[in-house]
Amino acid sequence: MQIVPDKTSMDSPPLHIAMFPLFAMGHLTPFLHLSNKLANRGHRISFFIPKRTQSKLEQFNLYPNLITFHPINVPHVNGLPNGAETTSDVSFSLAPLIMTAMDHTEKDIELLLTQLNPQIVFFDFTHWLPNLTRRLGIKSFQYSIINPATVSYVRSPARLRQCSDIAEAELHLMQPPPGYPVSSIKLHAHEAKFLASKITWEFGSGVLFYDRLNNGLTLADAIGFKGCREIEGPFVDYLGEQFGKPVLLSGPVIPEPSNTVLEKKWAEWLGGFKHGSVVFCALGSEWRLPQDQFQELLLGLELTDLPFLAVLKPPVGCETVEIALPEGFRERVQGRGVVESGWIQQQLILQHPSVGCFVTHCGAGSLTEALMSKCQIVLLPQLDADHIVNARMMGGNLKVGVEVEKGEEDGLFKKESVCEAVKIVMDDESEVGREVRENHSKVKNLLLSYNLESDSIDCFCKKLQDLLK
Numbered sequence: 473m474q475i476v477p478d479k480t481s482m483d484s485p486p487l488h489i490a491m492f493p494l495f496a497m498g499h500l501t502p503f504l505h506l507s508n509k510l511a512n513r514g515h516r517i518s519f520f521i522p523k524r525t526q527s528k529l530e531q532f533n534l535y536p537n538l539i540t541f542h543p544i545n546v547p548h549v550n551g552l553p554n555g556a557e558t559t560s561d562v563s564f565s566l567a568p569l570i571m572t573a574m575d576h577t578e579k580d581i582e583l584l585l586t587q588l589n590p591q592i593v594f595f596d597f598t599h600w601l602p603n604l605t606r607r608l609g610i611k612s613f614q615y616s617i618i619n620p621a622t623v624s625y626v627r628s629p630a631r632l633r634q635c636s637d638i639a640e641a642e643l644h645l646m647q648p649p650p651g652y653p654v655s656s657i658k659l660h661a662h663e664a665k666f667l668a669s670k671i672t673w674e675f676g677s678g679v680l681f682y683d684r685l686n687n688g689l690t691l692a693d694a695i696g697f698k699g700c701r702e703i704e705g706p707f708v709d710y711l712g713e714q715f716g717k718p719v720l721l722s723g724p725v726i727p728e729p730s731n732t733v734l735e736k737k738w739a740e741w742l743g744g745f746k747h748g749s750v751v752f753c754a755l756g757s758e759w760r761l762p763q764d765q766f767q768e769l770l771l772g773l774e775l776t777d778l779p780f781l782a783v784l785k786p787p788v789g790c791e792t793v794e795i796a797l798p799e800g801f802r803e804r805v806q807g808r809g810v811v812e813s814g815w816i817q818q819q820l821i822l823q824h825p826s827v828g829c830f831v832t833h834c835g836a837g838s839l840t841e842a843l844m845s846k847c848q849i850v851l852l853p854q855l856d857a858d859h860i861v862n863a864r865m866m867g868g869n870l871k872v873g874v875e876v877e878k879g880e881e882d883g884l885f886k887k888e889s890v891c892e893a894v895k896i897v898m899d900d901e902s903e904v905g906r907e908v909r910e911n912h913s914k915v916k917n918l919l920l921s922y923n924l925e926s927d928s929i930d931c932f933c934k935k936l937q938d939l940l941k
């Protein structure tokens with residue numbers, strides 16, 4: 473597909489931007505979505521991409537005349553399987569080695585940048601890039617796919633220094649840092665404990681994950697996020713003060729609507745139920761629950777008495793979802809409940825008229841899809857800083873969804889709490905259910921308004937131009 477750039481809104485000469493995201497599908501894809509939005513404004517993009525991964529992303533390049541892929545050889549690193557290029561090619565524990573391999577591309581990147589001579593490079597985890605670009609007279613821009621509320625919560629430099637001792641860090645992490653703009657966003661004990669344990673996590677070349685991000689935030693000429701001022705504004709202002717540099721928002725970067733149709737099997741199955749009655753539960757492509765939590769979740773869905781479709785990875789220690797189902801479960805929910813593993817057309821399922829509720833792990837992509845749908849939202853965040861803060865943001869701050877209650881210390885949920893959260897949002901009589909429905913529809917209208925997306929991108933481009941002056 474080729475789209476003619478919308479040049480009408482351009483009053484400055486087009487930019488030449490290089491993109492160098494973490495070699496992970498979850499990073500390459502949003503950087504490419506953003507590239508499409510920028511190319512739509514006539515800007516030229518040089519996109520650095522691992523060699524064999526290029527073919528997987530070509531279909532999403534809507535402006536092949538303006539977005540050029542530059543294949544990068546990912547060097548072999550001891551411990552990485554042969555041919556591994558992205559974190560999606562390896563298990564989670566090997567992801568830091570992909571980062572190490574990227575660190576080894578510095579000389580190639582320098583050569584490429586010298587030849588291409590872009591005005592600005594977008595990066596996220598290669599913290600050595602700002603020093604390199606500065607030498608070459610190119611600007612660097614750290615574009616984070618983690619939302620600014622999370623970055624503000626866990627990564628302000630003062631806070632990182634405080635967090636050198638893990639026990640103390642746990643206490644600190646339970647409360648937002650001083651000056652944090654939203655008091656309803658805070659962590660439970662088990663979440664603070666988990667995040668504190670990550671402080672010593674090495675992510676490539678022996679560099680701590682937090683140092684990598686913090687170096688990027690500190691050294692880049694400017695930093696930026698996906699999102700819009702209406703929602704992200706206070707966090708962006710806060711980060712701007714903390715780091716003393718421009719913080720830009722690229723707008724919601726809503727992916728172009730999918731031009732595929734829902735698989736017949738699901739269209740027919742969903743079609744058999746009443747409007748807005750089906751609960752769709754999908755916890756992302758990576759999260760594997762412990763078996764007892766897996767069962768508790770399914771029993772909770774069963775308890776709701778509503779039809780449901782759950783898309784889950786097999787729980788830890790199980791090969792398939794079938795062998796992990798609670799006893800007698802399949803017979804009891806026959807005809808109204810389905811459990812699937814594997815990939816599913818989430819965006820299209822959420823748009824199906826029969827689907828009325830979405831139980832989500834609170835990944836950024838899923839939440840955007842949730843907000844763009846008319847489904848009621850139930851929040852079941854994965855143990856991940858971004859997902860946790862997202863859940864508090866949606867549940868506590870914007871009040872567009874209801875979070876499943878978990879044990880403060882152990883972080884476990886019970887079937888009753890899953891059922892309760894679904895019931896609250898699905899019950900027409902429930903005041904909270906009505907409130908989240910109203911608030912959700914306001915946010916949805918905001919995100920869908922043409923001007924928001926378009927104005928945010930224009931404003932983003934203008935601020936990039938200002939950076940080059």
Ligand SMILES: *[C@@H]1O[C@H](CO)[C@@H](O)[C@H](O)[C@H]1NC(C)=O
Nearest residue numbers: 599600601602603687688691
């Ligand atoms: C960047 O350069 C500064 C100044 O030379 C140096 O102190 C710092 O360690 C460098 N940082 C990285 C991540 O390369």
Ligand SMILES: CC(=O)N[C@H]1CO[C@H](CO)[C@@H](O)[C@@H]1O
Nearest residue numbers: 869870871907908910911914
């Ligand atoms: C954050 C937000 O917009 N909350 C609103 C949700 O809906 C209730 C009821 O309509 C409003 O009072 C809140 O202000």
